[in-house]
Amino acid sequence: MINTGKLAGRTIFITGASRGIGKSIALKAAKDGANIVIAAKTADPHPKLPGTIYTAANEIEAAGGKALPCIMDVRDEKQVINAVESAVAKFGGIDILVNNASAISLTSTVATEMKRYDLMNNINARGTFLVSKVCIPYLQKGTNPHIVNISPPLNMNPIWFKNHVAYTMAKYGMSMCVLGMAEEFKSDGIAVNAVWPRTAIHTAAMDMLSGPDSQNACRKPEIMGDAVYALLCKDSRSITGQFLIDEDILKKEGIIDFTDYACNPANKDNLMIDFFLDEAVGRAKIFNETNNPTETQMARIFNAINANLSSELVSKTGAIYKFNVKGKESGIWFLDLKNGNGSTGKGEPSQPADATLTMDSENFYAMFSGKLKPTSAFMTGKLNISGNIQKAMKLEKLMSSLKSKL
DSSP: OOOOSTTTTOEEEEETTTSHHHHHHHHHHHTTTOEEEEEESOOSOOSSSOOOHHHHHHHHHHHTOEEEEEEOOTTOHHHHHHHHHHHHHHHSSOOEEEEOOOOOOOOOTTTOOHHHHHHHIIIIIIHHHHHHHHHHHHHTTSSSOEEEEOOOOOOOOGGGTSSOHHHHHHHHHHHHHHHHHHHHTGGGTOEEEEEEOSBOBOOHHHHHHHOGGGGGGOBOTHHHHHHHHHHHTSOTTTOOSOEEEHHHHHHHTTOOOOGGGBSSGGGTTSOOBOTTOHHHHHHTOOOOSSSSOOHHHHHHHHHHHHHHOOHHHHHHHOEEEEEEEEGGGOEEEEEEESSTTOEEEESOOSSOOSEEEEEEHHHHHHHHTTSSOHHHHHHTTSSEEEEOHHHHHTHHHHHHHHGGGO
């Protein structure tokens, strides 16, 4: 996406802009010479996540923009008001708001602690509403004003609720802000839209959630930066109340080759579809040669696992897995990748499991034979995980090594 210069001199207030998608949007706009308000909590380096509001500010100014780093927690009304007032004092107003700050916990109802529920809803839904509320009086005076929420289309398919209803409620709260505010402020010429990625976006937070190998199935944050940039360059009165997908926006701009956006270009045609898109359900359909798994198939899986066990694999993994297999081959199995050279067996593990994976036997065989990606299985509800999700996702490497053996 080539920069047009249309955002030169415009002031853009971005929540969560110290890293990831927020920073990518900021850097794209900075190339036009835009004023960027980096509104985020990260003033000090995080032990696991790179970047602060100050390092982001340096990158923005190096790209050609002007930056104002503001320490701001979207849950704190006073901090939000102070950040907005600081932006207006420095740049004379606000033309664009990007509500990017978000929190995620892919946990079931029983497994969701109320402090985690409150965190997600206070950042995602309440935070988006609050920051929008405080910015709107300035957007009403701004040039070609836009609000963009990084949130999904409102998809009422129950599959997006049953495994992580608390997270879905929080993200849909952001999307409902789009639905309501677009109509409320249409006469003011304020465009209010949502942008969501078609495929998963690789960020440092994604590494923490699914492990660093997840990037092979992801695109870079730059695709979201380009898509939001293209939207912000449009006349605000020409498009509002829309739930847009990054790839669709860019296709309308004439971009047909998305290879460079893939973290691993060689895997560009096998990327993970993001949450809340029904295409993800279709991509996770299982190809199974028999449609009637037998005990021989389950035994075959664990025999193949046994053949691949080693002390090196144990040292890299350090986890015990329990498998609750449902359906035609129901039973409990375990995989110990914490002790000795590793072991497998039928029944309960001798020590408490770090992660418990529950799924139907057909899906279980498809996942271990490479027909079904673990992340896709998890996202579409075919795989339920309790315990340490990050350790559970480490199994993907082992599964990859079994493809030719099953």
